[in-house]
Amino acid sequence: HLLAIARLDAPDRVALDALARTLGVELAPGAPPGCSGSFEGNPLRVRYSDRGPPAVVAANLAHELAHLAAEIAGVGHPHDEEDIEAIALALQVPRAAVQRAVRAVGWEGERLAACFPDVAPSRVYARAARVAGGVAVLRTGALRAVVSDEWIDPPPVLPCERRLVASVRATGRSCVDASGVGAWPYVDPGARAGVVVLGAGYAWQ
Numbered sequence: 051h052l053l054a055i056a057r058l059d060a061p062d063r064v065a066l067d068a069l070a071r072t073l074g075v076e077l078a079p080g081a082p083p084g085c086s087g088s089f090e091g092n093p094l095r096v097r098y099s100d101r102g103p104p105a106v107v108a109a110n111l112a113h114e115l116a117h118l119a120a121e122i123a124g125v126g127h128p129h130d131e132e133d134i135e136a137i138a139l140a141l142q143v144p145r146a147a148v149q150r151a152v153r154a155v156g157w158e159g160e161r162l163a164a165c166f167p168d169v170a171p172s173r174v175y176a177r178a179a180r181v182a183g184g185v186a187v188l189r190t191g192a193l194r195a196v197v198s199d200e201w202i203d204p205p206p207v208l209p210c211e212r213r214l215v216a217s218v219r220a221t222g223r224s225c226v227d228a229s230g231v232g233a234w235p236y237v238d239p240g241a242r243a244g245v246v247v248l249g250a251g252y253a254w255q
Contacts, residue, residue, distance in 0.1 A: 064141055066111050070096065075118070077111070087114035094118075103239035105170045112138040136180075142169050143177035152182040157248050159224065159234030171236040175246045187247040189215055202251040211247050218245045 070077050079100035081087040087098035087110055096118065098111045116137035120129050143166055155161040162178060163171035172188050176197040179186035185198040187208075198204050214233035217225040226232035231249035238244070 064144060066108065066115060066141065069141075070115070075115075079107075081110070086110040089114060089118055089121075105168060105239040108142065108168055109138065109170060109173065112141045115141060139173055139177045139180075142166070143174055145181045148174070148178045149182045152178055152184070157184055157230070157232065157250055159232065159236065159246050159248050162248075163236065170238040170241075172238050172244065172246070175236075175248060179248070183251045185249060185251055187211060188244060189247070190242050190244040199251055204251075208247065214247055215245050 067077060074094070075089075076095040078095050078097045081097045081099040085099065087096065089096045096111070096114050098107070098114050100107050100110075102110075113134060116134045117129055119137050120134060147166075151162055151165040155165065157178075159171075159175065163169075163174050166174045175186040175188065178184055179197040180199060183199050183202070185196065185202060185204045188195045188197070196204060208231060210227040210229065210231060211233075214225050214227060214231070217223075218233045218235050222235055224232060224234045229249070231247060233245055233247045236244055236246055
């Protein structure tokens with residue numbers, strides 16, 4: 051089951067604790083400070099950080115199970131953390147579930163995040179962009195991250211991006227361009243407020 055998820059083919063949403071029980075993996079909170087977790091021994095035990103809001107704890111656990119998936123797949127150390135995060139996102143926001151959510155609510159940021167209430171909004175937006183044919187620009191302060199489907203080549207900056215972000219930051223409310231690209235405020239648990247610019251891939255071409 052975990053190997054299938056590592057290939058990003060999970061059929062639907064996954065309860066991480068139930069998945070661990072099915073695999074005979076013991077979950078143990080209490081990772082060392084500054085560490086999201088580790089796994090060890092026989093029987094297999096995954097230690098994860100239980101510090102912070104529930105969504106942060108769930109992300110830590112997904113991250114450690116993603117490392118375990120890489121081990122099962124025979125990937126040696128050190129693991130590429132970007133690949134590990136992709137697997138962790140697949141565990142928390144499986145492809146079929148997020149594609150179904152996009153079909154149901156479109157690329158409306160707040161409604162899309164609400165489909166996965168136990169996952170930090172930025173993780174939902176990143177996963178949706180990656181597997182549902184969209185583009186997400188995550189803006190936190192001066193930081194800017196772009197996530198897109200591998201078949202989409204978004205421009206460096208969308209013409210309406212600066213205006214949308216400025217509007218959201220000034221008003222605290224969403225703003226949607228005539229092209230269908232919109233921007234929404236969001237707050238990840240335990241993190242600074244941000245703005246996501248979100249839209250279907252065709253709107254960025």
